[in-house]
Every structure is written in C-alpha cells, then in structure tokens.
Amino acid sequence: MTPPPTDRPSVRLAVNGEDVERTVEARRSLADFLREDLGLTGTHVGCEHGACGACTVLVDGRSARSCLLFAAQLEGARVTTIEGLTPPDGPSALQRAFRACHALQCGFCTPGMIVAATELLAADPAPTREEIREALAGNLCMCTGYTTIVSAVELAAAERSPAPGPAAAEGVT
Ligand code: FES
Numbered sequence: 001m002t003p004p005p006t007d008r009p010s011v012r013l014a015v016n017g018e019d020v021e022r023t024v025e026a027r028r029s030l031a032d033f034l035r036e037d038l039g040l041t042g043t044h045v046g047c048e049h050g051a052c053g054a055c056t057v058l059v060d061g062r063s064a065r066s067c068l069l070f071a072a073q074l075e076g077a078r079v080t081t082i083e084g085l086t087p088p089d090g091p092s093a094l095q096r097a098f099r100a101c102h103a104l105q106c107g108f109c110t111p112g113m114i115v116a117a118t119e120l121l122a123a124d125p126a127p128t129r130e131e132i133r134e135a136l137a138g139n140l141c142m143c144t145g146y147t148t149i150v151s152a153v154e155l156a157a158a159e160r161s162p163a164p165g166p167a168a169a170e171g172v173t
Pocket residue numbers: 044045046047048049050051052053054055056065066067068
C-alpha cells in the first residue's frame with residue numbers, strides 16, 4: 001500500500017562535505033534549513049525572494065539562492081555554504097583579499113559575495129573587472145559601492161594565478 005503523503009519528508013544531502021539526513025517541513029527553505037536546522041548561520045537572509053543574493057550558496061557547484069529552494073527538493077545534492085569555503089586553518093585567499101581590500105563594512109552581503117566569487121573563479125581564474133562586476137551583479141551591497149569588492153576578487157585571482165615572472169617567461173622551471 002502506498003504510504004500517505006507526508007508534509008515532513010525526509011531528505012538526504014551533503015552539506016559542506018558531510019552527509020545530512022533530516023525530516024523537514026515540505027515548505028522549509030534551504031536557507032532556513034541551513035541556518036535553523038544545521039546552525040550554519042553564515043548564510044544570510046535578506047529579501048527572501050531572490051533579489052539580494054545574501055543567501056547565495058553552491059548547489060552541486062553552481063551558485064543558487066537558498067531562499068528560493070526548498071530543502072526537500074535537494075535529495076542527493078551537494079551544498080556548500082560560506083562555512084564550507086573557510087579552511088580550518090584560517091581565512092581563504094578570497095576572504096583574506098576581502099579583508100585586505102576593505103571589501104566589507106557591515107558584512108551582511110559578504111558570504112553571498114564570496115560564494116558567487118568562488119563560482120566565478122572556478123570557471124575563470126583570471127576574470128577582468130567587468131567580468132567580476134557582471135558575475136556579482138545579482139549580489140547587492142548597501143555599503144561598499146562595489147569597487148573594493150571587485151578589487152578583492154581581482155586580488156584573490158592574482159594571488160591564485162600569479163603572472164609569470166621572468167623565469168617562467170623564459171621557460172625556466
Ligand atoms: S535572501 Fe535570498 S536572494 Fe535575498
């Protein structure tokens with residue numbers, strides 16, 4: 001006999017590399033699931049309708065608005081939050097670049113910005129400033145004016161892919 005429909009389905013997914021299995025309300029957003037059920041409060045919630053980008057996480061390597069997804073939809077998915085992008089031994093290159101470039105003030109937008117920038121740099125290790133602006137266009141910041149954020153992503157890209165020095169240019173290894 002088919003079991004009766006439930007409004008608390010069970011979902012299994014990987015969050016920051018760890019397997020998670022929970023029953024969830026059918027309409028529980030991924031953002032609320034991460035923050036309230038798993039305690040991963042680095043994912044911020046602003047507009048709750050897909051406009052601000054504060055809730056951005058990676059789902060199977062692609063950036064996604066966690067306020068627009070239901071946790072119950074994500075059976076088998078790999079979700080990465082800002083916590084998963086922070087190495088255990090300290091800030092990542094992107095996080096250090098944000099600090100070095102003063103790319104945050106209140107910090108509300110920062111986790112989403114870093115998640116979106118992570119996706120960009122995975123696809124394009126050396127983006128132009130225009131490409132960085134375009135990639136981050138869906139992430140709103142009320143404080144910085146964006147220039148320092150673009151500089152931070154540019155700096156992180158440069159640190160990860162340093163320009164060839166004289167030895168490399170001459171083919172010396
Ligand atoms: S809280 Fe999800 S886009 Fe604003």
